[in-house]
Structure formats: structure tokens, C-alpha cells
Amino acid sequence: MGNEETGGQAIKVEVRVYAGLRRYLPEAPIGHSTTVMLRPGATVAEALESLGIPLRETKTCFVNGIQREPGHPLRDGDQLAAFPPIAGGLGVQNPLAG
Numbered sequence: 001m002g003n004e005e006t007g008g009q010a011i012k013v014e015v016r017v018y019a020g021l022r023r024y025l026p027e028a029p030i031g032h033s034t035t036v037m038l039r040p041g042a043t044v045a046e047a048l049e050s051l052g053i054p055l056r057e058t059k060t061c062f063v064n065g066i067q068r069e070p071g072h073p074l075r076d077g078d079q080l081a082a083f084p085p086i087a088g089g090l091g092v093q094n095p096l097a098g
Contacts, residue, residue, distance in 0.1 A: 010037040011038050011040055013037075013047055015034050015036055021057065021083070033079070044063065044070050044071070045070035057084055058083070059083055059086070060082075063080055
């Protein structure tokens with residue numbers, strides 16, 4: 001759907017945040033999305049900013065299950081998932097390893 005298909009009206013995007021990003025949406029129950037209304041052509045970055053989520057705290061975003069960059073334009077009905085950087089693994093000893 002392009003801008004012409006929305007008639008210049010706002011687009012609706014479902015947003016899910018994970019791990020540490022959940023602190024920006026404390027009212028959203030775990031596993032549920034939040035709906036945002038955006039201008040046609042709004043980007044992933046704009047969607048996050050509209051929710052008060054700093055882009056610098058977001059490592060990976062998926063739109064409809066496909067990894068996308070912050071400048072990716074959103075369409076009406078898109079599903080956006082945002083993840084923070086996840087630490088761990090390197091330098092941690094596994095007590096089960098022999």
C-alpha cells in the first residue's frame with residue numbers, strides 16, 4: 001500500500017518490543033502489541049520514536065518478519081518487532097563444560 005492507497009490518512013502499525021525495551025511500554029502486557037498511528041511513509045525509526053524508544057537502544061527490527069533498517073518505510077497494517085542488543089556468551093564459562 002502506498003500513500004495514495006491510504007488517501008493521506010494515518011497508517012496503523014502494530015509494535016512489539018522485547019527484553020529491555022519493554023520498560024518503554026510498561027502498560028503493554030507481555031506478548032501483546034501496541035498500536036501506533038503514523039503518517040503515511042513513516043519509517044521504523046519514526047515508529048519507535050513515537051513511543052519514546054531511543055533508536056540507540058534498539059539493535060534489530062523486523063517488519064512482518066523480515067529484518068529492516070531504521071529508515072525502512074512502513075505501510076498500513078505492518079507488524080514491527082524491536083529488540084535491544086542482547087549480551088552474553090563471550091567470556092562466560094559454562095559450568096557444565098568439562
